Amino acid sequence: MKVPFVTKDQLEAIAAQYPTPFHLYDERGIRENARRLRAAFAWNPGYREYFAVKATPTPAILKLLKEEGCGCDCSSLAELIMAERCGITGEDIMFSSNETPPEEFQLADKLGAIMNLDDFTLIEDLERATGKIPEKVCCRYNPGGVFALGETREGFQVMDNPGDAKYGMTRAQISEAYRVLAAKGAREFGLHSFLASNTLSNEYYPVLARMLFQLAVELKEETGCRVTFINLSGGVGVPYHPDQPENDIAVIGEGVRKAYEEILVPAGLGDVALYTELGRFMLAPYGHLVTRAMHEKHIYKEYIGVDACACDLMRPAMYGSYHHITVMGKEHAPCDHKYDVVGSLCENNDKFAVDRMLPKIDRGDLLVIHDTGAHGRAMGYNYNGKLRSAELLLREDGSVDLIRRAETLEDYFATLVW
Structure with a gap:
């Protein structure tokens, strides 16, 4: 009920x-949820939640979340301006856009945001718009195909179709992007991916994390590039129906920790920071x-x-x-x-x-x-x-x-x- x-x-x-x-929004509920999320990933010293501004682009909400340690995930000019006016700048902004016009890259660069490139061709567009490639940059990965978890212990099937999504680079493109970006001056690299929307499974984030962690190890070996952060994006959902299961963010965080220690730590990547970009989970209820x-x-x-x-x-x-x-x-x-x-x-x-x-x-x-x-x-x-x-x-x-x-x-x- x-x-x-x-x-x-x-x-x-x-x-x-x-x-x-x-x-009408509930301040107490928002703050308590933000604190639960932070506690679930407290084992990762570099962890940061970048709230997806598109979910609730309201200054009072962004300021409230800023007080709880959250940054902003922006995807448009207006969202960048809103973040700035709320006192959120620099690496507290993740700029994740697609089909990006020059003026958006220019403002994101001026604000010092972390650039999350959706497509290989955006490397050239970013360089043309800003006159440089930033030292810290992220690339969005699309593995293609159909993503499915099957029947989880919650009895809920997670399925989505990344291969039909307009976002992200292929496996070959992201490897080449790292090489090109490194040649143009990038020194710190990030990975980002989004595979399914509104999942009601404690297994989604750990499964996504394992995929990205393994990819980070492979990219380090292939390109020699230094992966310093991995962005698990959004996708952790909420139960709209009263009889649906509710995600347990503490269990999710522990599942990601286990994958981190099994894959990244042995590969010498035990200092990688983790980011999330949760909108629905943070605010919907x-x-x-x-x-x-x-x-x-x-x-x-x-x-x-x-x-x-x-x-x-x-x-x-x-x-x-x-x-x-x-x-x-x-x-x-x-x-x-x-x-x-x-x-x-x-x-x-x-x-x-x-x-x-x-x-x-x-x-x-x-x-x-x-x-x-x-x-x-x-x-x-x-x-x-x-x-x-x-x-x-x-x-x-x-x-x-x-x-x-x-x-x-x-x-x-x-x-x-x-």
Whole structure:
């Protein structure tokens, strides 16, 4: 059972000041999770979490995570600027982009970010844009094929298709990239790879780590280049369904440690720093989309219309993703009504739930849509002229801060030329 991190009374008080819909984040949950992650990898002295800014590009969140020792994984000009304005610069930024324009390389270089090159041809693009190759550089690896863990002890199958992904270099390309970069002045090298999204398995990171650790040993032998860091990227997921298993980050960290000691240490690479780039794991469970039931419709199905729409959370519309819904004040009522919970867009996929069994919903009820702290408001848009909602931070002392105001019609019309 998923339990909201706020009560109905708290939400009604918040909604009296900040009208629904809005995204609400839990400071206490975010901080405690960041500390669990850091503890899981404390055995590696160089460990650093580079929070994936694309998941939740909100300054208050980035500053909060900075206080917990996290850097930023940026992939665009705007994300670089946001990181800088939050006081995050230098090697606290990992710049992992693809199809990169010159101005993004130039700003990343100016900020002193670690460059993570997605493609062999970007070596030339980076050199042309900045006039040099940095001494510390990373390359993104794509092993191709299909990645699968099979049935894990959690009973969950992990499968993804790296060979169909646009990211990363082939095995031959990454070896050649190291040689070329070394010839152009690079002295410290990193490896990065991302094989599967939102995995619910304690085995994913250790399996990925073994692959990258072995590759690091091979590249050291082939090229003589000094591998100083390995970035395990993201992919550690969260259970969107109440009955799904939850990752144990301590177990995951221990699995990676074992692989590290078995592969890297004997090869003379026992000083390699480990990095992660977790967005969903860091934030998703600690965000709610709060919306109010506005309308009932009784035709071939039963519909509940809410004041949020896919512009506030597009994952269900885009991917068919499940997000759990709590009807506030009715947490213990029987789920004996079948509803489609829908927004007001002129699109039939604007649905937060389809044929969902829920308690009876009345107009005015507050609904919490769970696990929206990552890839929630970040993926919002303005179709049908909808305005993107506010973001609020529930502080540890129970107070609430407005951390991004809701858009206005003036914002929407500001870029138009009449």
